[in-house]
Amino acid sequence: MPHIRTLGADEATGLLAREYEKAIRRAGRVFNVIGIQGLNPPVLSASVRLYETLMLAPGPLGRDLREMLATVTSRELDCFY
Template structure:
């Protein structure tokens, strides 16, 4: 089984601590998709910014259509997220 180093909430500081607090405020917890990027907080922030732009940015697709595409791709890739 693969092992990925992560930074736990109690050891997070600076940008990572802010990202973790925002995640908890938004979802009540920190999802693993965030934790696995925790050793590089700037990369994690860029990933979150890209997600927000793709899901909420301007474009011809509705949020529901964007979510449907994400679900279809995840299913095709056998991803649980």
């Protein structure tokens, strides 16, 4: 697996610090899928907005089913994150 440089929450400033703080409030920590985007905070911010839109938008599937589908898809594709 390739090594991807990341910044810890203690190193984050500006937009990245705000995104990390939101991640900690949401999940209790900064998960790797968030941390690997930390070198480009605007991309991280857009990625989080996309994720929230997909998971929280009204529709026939509840969030629990959407999360399960994402988890199963990641597992089937051997996605570490």
